[in-house]
Amino acid sequence: MAGIELSSSAFNDHSLIARRYAYEGENVSPPLAWSGVPDDATELILLCEDPDAPSGTFVHWVVVAIDPRSDGVAEGRCPPGGTELVNGYGEQGWGGPHPPPGDGAHHYFFRLYAVRQPCVLPDAPGADQVHRAVDARQLASGTLVGLYQR
Secondary structure (H helix, E strand, O other): OEEOEEEOOOOOOOEEOOHHHOOOOOOOOOOEEEEOOOOOOOEEEEEEEEOOOOOOOEEEEEEEEEOOOOOEEOOOOOOOOOEEOEOOOOOEOOOOOOOOOOOOOEEEEEEEEEEOOOOOOOOOOOHHHHHHHHHOOEEEEEEEEEEEOO
16 A cells, blocks of 8 residues: 655654644644555545553544645645544544653654545544545555644
């Protein structure tokens, strides 16, 4: 399967995410850039999840229907054409990192999927629902991992 190159000007892969992007900080979404989206993709889906959360994988951001011809998103914005769904905090849009104090660094997986046909998701999907929805439809994907601890 083809790969999408996913990056951020705010942090490098497997490096610390600034407090600005955290829930207790300014809680703005980080800027992201991507390339390598297949020409036959009909939309992109963005998922940010924390598999280290004590109660199970926590969803920080789900955006569907992103324009497949786009190449990124600015800080604090919704990706072009995208619709932000409800995150694990019960809020629409981005919800920044907020691991329990004293935990080691949690891993925040930003995953961008190029799909061949739109995915139907509930308004507040769990990470497993997103994975199942894209599994049969994805043409390519890319992953960027950020770290955060309190």
